[in-house]
Amino acid sequence: MAAKLTNSTKSELFAAKKRHVTSYDVAQYAGVSQSAVSRCFKSGGSVSRKMRERVMKAVEELGYQPNAIARGLITRRSNMVAVIVSNLNYYPEVLSQLSARFTERGVHVLLFTLDQESDVGRILDQVWQYQVDGVVVAAHLAPGEIEAFNKRNVPLVFYNRAYSDIPVSSVSCDQVEGQRILVNLLVKNGSHKSFAVVSGPADSVVSMQRTREAMNRLHDLGIEDIVQVSGDYSYDSGRDAVDRVMAQRGALPDAIICANDMMAFGCMDQLRYGYDLRVPEDVSVVGFDGVRAAGWSSFNLVTIQQPVDRMAEAAVQMLLDRVENYVLPPEKRIFSGVLRNGATIRN
């Protein structure tokens, strides 16, 4: 068995020696320096064609992949961003879009989910420890927590939370405008006279914005007959809301305005299957968000659709811009939502 070793066996022996193949291994195998290997992986690196070929051959044969952790340590760029989402279930599309767009740009996503108010502080500590280049937050943060990002020079972009009083970047959908469109539609085109407004969780800024605007706008239009009940964004809470409106008011209103689509589905189902009413003939229901199911024939929900793809793109772009150049001033981008199924409203 003194036969000449083939390249393939050689490289296998080589690889077996240690767990991971490092740039030193490649260098040694190719008979060059480690620096040369490193430079081959850097675009614009000063390497001759011959050298590059030699190195790449060794890379192929050893199955070398640069260690992103080590690279991150020296370059102080992890090429990772953290995405912090509070409620993955309601907005899968958002995460999907963000992930795809970051990946497309060679940036990796470290995912953090906040279940019913897990300790945000602890999550943020993890974020600092992992040296992410930036963070997209689709959840609520306290002012002090936002301040921590500045202190550490970590770019931050909020998704769908606009802090009007703090200089911080955000991408959001115009809740006020959208809600106004819905209310106008119901009152002016639909001549609805009595209303119920179903708010979302009290700690959701977005929900509060939507609900407040709905109430304000209704008052502005001279509507007095309004009951307000609160939910938690879930389907079930939408169903409960109908019961509670019934209990409070004795009868159902002409229209129910929900702070999101999910609760609107709950309302519709409870009206139809709990009270045997027709929607929209007997009662109108409107939601907010424009999730997929809003377009299903069962619902044809009147809602404001958030332009998720454009918002995600904006968030990704803004974040990465600030990663490149972190002195860029914060910017708030507000997209208009689009009315869906507006024609199905009762006249």
Place this chain on the structure above:
Amino acid sequence: MAAKLTNSTKSELFAAKKRHVTSYDVAQYAGVSQSAVSRCFKSGGSVSRKMRERVMKAVEELGYQPNAIARGLITRRSNMVAVIVSNLNYYPEVLSQLSARFTERGVHVLLFTLDQESDVGRILDQVWQYQVDGVVVAAHLAPGEIEAFNKRNVPLVFYNRAYSDIPVSSVSCDQVEGQRILVNLLVKNGSHKSFAVVSGPADSVVSMQRTREAMNRLHDLGIEDIVQVSGDYSYDSGRDAVDRVMAQRGALPDAIICANDMMAFGCMDQLRYGYDLRVPEDVSVVGFDGVRAAGWSSFNLVTIQQPVDRMAEAAVQMLLDRVENYVLPPEKRIFSGVLRNGATIRN
């Protein structure tokens, strides 16, 4: 201005010097060695009470957080796992569960999404580069790609893909058993005679398993009147399926068996709102997965619910076990699904 510096100003000056506070900074500030600081962050580290207090005081004042990247480099443990999912939209709960459970155990999730067959090879290269401790895959991989995990000693657990012929760990739901329950229910309890089977995408192993079992089981029970059409797991393809069944068969069958819930919703809506039929009175529709909306009153979909929480827990546990001890033999865990809304089937 020769006043004595307060601790707070001191620490601020200190922090301003460099971007990141390192363990050396803490050591210098506390007047101890870097090793001591490191030991304070290691459970079971040999440190006196006095030392620990001194260090922790400095840590607090400087806002020090250990650099997980540097730690990962030396310990060869990144405390990160990769989660690769193909279709985020359909199974948000899975990701949500996985993420929560990993986080709970101090493990972080690097998310990779595969949109319509993005280059899996490239994704895997990224996975290797980031030195993740393990990978959960909820997508299809080629045998060669699976082999790469072994070569690199990276633990791998498949979620909801059982490769019967390859020794690899997986967690899945018993498709065959579940489908059999559904077919039995329809044929024996419901005395349905004619069927349509709507399959999912051709490249989905799970879809093929479900569809094949449905066909087999129907044949075994002596059913001959079956048409098969294919969809892509989407709501819209469920609607189309109804049209195609109608075109092929001239009339609608007694029951439609869909490879997932989403298509079942599409079928129901098309039957009800496109053909003005009643479900389940005129036509029965069954799905598979047991997503949230299956429980909504609009649908009350007969389906097999996957025990997502238990499956996610199992996947997390199995993966982390193999991270601790990577010579553990691969294991396949198959959970039984649970019939939902079975009582709503037409007799």
Place this chain on the structure above:
DNA sequence: CCCATCTATGACTTCGAATGCAATTTTTTT
């Protein structure tokens, strides 16, 4: 009170890739 036994601590090295700088080779210019 001295030597043995621990405990606590710090100096130094390591992980793997990137980079400044100097040395070398190649190319260009005169």
Place this chain on the structure above:
DNA sequence: AAAAAAATTGCATTCGAAGTCATAGATGGG
């Protein structure tokens, strides 16, 4: 052909935390 300029290459250092080892200090037994 010599000198100058440019392109390559390697050496040595760096990033930040962890672990090894040797030593200073504390404790205890006789």
